[in-house]
Amino acid sequence: MFSLTGKTAFVTGASRGIGAACAHVLARAGARLVLCARRSAPLENLVSTLTDNPAVYHFTCDVRDPDEVAAGLSALPSDFAEIDILVNNAGLSRNLTGVHDHGIDDIDDMVDTNVKGLLYVTRAVVPGMVRRNRGHVVNIGSTAGHDVYAGGGVYCATKHAVGAITRGLKIDLHGTAVRVTTVDPGLVETDFSLVRFRGDSERAAAVYADTRPLVPEDVAEAVLWCLTRPERVNIAEVIMTSVDQSSATLVHRRK
Ligand code: 8X3
Numbered sequence: 001m002f003s004l005t006g007k008t009a010f011v012t013g014a015s016r017g018i019g020a021a022c023a024h025v026l027a028r029a030g031a032r033l034v035l036c037a038r039r040s041a042p043l044e045n046l047v048s049t050l051t052d053n054p055a056v057y058h059f060t061c062d063v064r065d066p067d068e069v070a071a072g073l074s075a076l077p078s079d080f081a082e083i084d085i086l087v088n089n090a091g092l093s094r095n096l097t098g099v100h101d102h103g104i105d106d107i108d109d110m111v112d113t114n115v116k117g118l119l120y121v122t123r124a125v126v127p128g129m130v131r132r133n134r135g136h137v138v139n140i141g142s143t144a145g146h147d148v149y150a151g152g153g154v155y156c157a158t159k160h161a162v163g164a165i166t167r168g169l170k171i172d173l174h175g176t177a178v179r180v181t182t183v184d185p186g187l188v189e190t191d192f193s194l195v196r197f198r199g200d201s202e203r204a205a206a207v208y209a210d211t212r213p214l215v216p217e218d219v220a221e222a223v224l225w226c227l228t229r230p231e232r233v234n235i236a237e238v239i240m241t242s243v244d245q246s247s248a249t250l251v252h253r254r255k
Contacts, residue, residue: 002224004030004224008084009026011026011034011036011087012063013037014037015035015037015042015043015046016190017190023050024049025217025221026087029224033050033055035057036059037060038061038062063120084136085135086137087138087223091140092195094195094196095196095197102154115158115165118139119165126173130176136181136226139182143185143186145159145160145182147247147248152248159184162182166182166237181234185214185218188214190216210254210255212242222238226238
């Protein structure tokens with residue numbers, strides 16, 4: 001039922017967290033994988049853990065650079081070149097502070113990765129899906145695309161943009177067989193907060209302290225479920241949190 005045999009799936013930001021979990025879950029479902037991430041060592045490490053012996057092609061690529069995106073995708077070996085599934089996962093958050101207090105670096109990192117990078121990859125992959133009249137784009141959004149919380153205004157804006165891009169893309173693909181989905185998780189225990197707080201592990205750990213967040217595999221399983229519905233079915237949006245989370249800021253803690 002959950003088979004992706006014969007499909008080629010491209011996952012961005014694949015070296016860790018939700019991207020790495022998607023790589024594992026899609027490989028187990030039989031997909032051929034094209035994986036990219038910014039840094040080669042963690043990506044190679046991830047590839048070495050894909051023990052189900054899937055067909056994998058990987059390359060380093062910073063999605064913020066449209067030339068790198070175009071070059072990486074145009075150099076795909078022929079047996080990986082027809083991408084059936086795009087998981088737009090690469091994304092990050094920087095800092096938790098006022099919209100008016102963010103540094104330029106924070107703003108650029110979030111907007112360039114979460115919005116522009118997603119668009120660069122999408123415009124490089126989707127025309128092939130349209131030509132072949134088959135494919136599925138899954139964007140990894142966030143509950144931050146449905147809510148706004150103190151200090152997260154810029155990050156939330158980028159995830160609202162992912163929601164708008166997802167809906168816009170579905171409309172623009174009207175009449176084709178290409179499917180478009182956004183999977184929007186709340187708190188997931190990944191390096192997300194460590195990246196947000198630029199390596200401050202104590203602050204990052206406090207985000208997940210005494211609660212039971214989602215784990216990356218929960219999100220990857222939701223992605224797989226969306227991908228494996230009958231071809232007539234388009235899941236527009238999955239919003240998911242742990243049972244301990246009831247809104248962006250209402251998180252049950254056991255102490
Ligand atoms: C991550 C969820 O609530 O930290 O996208 O913004 S949250």
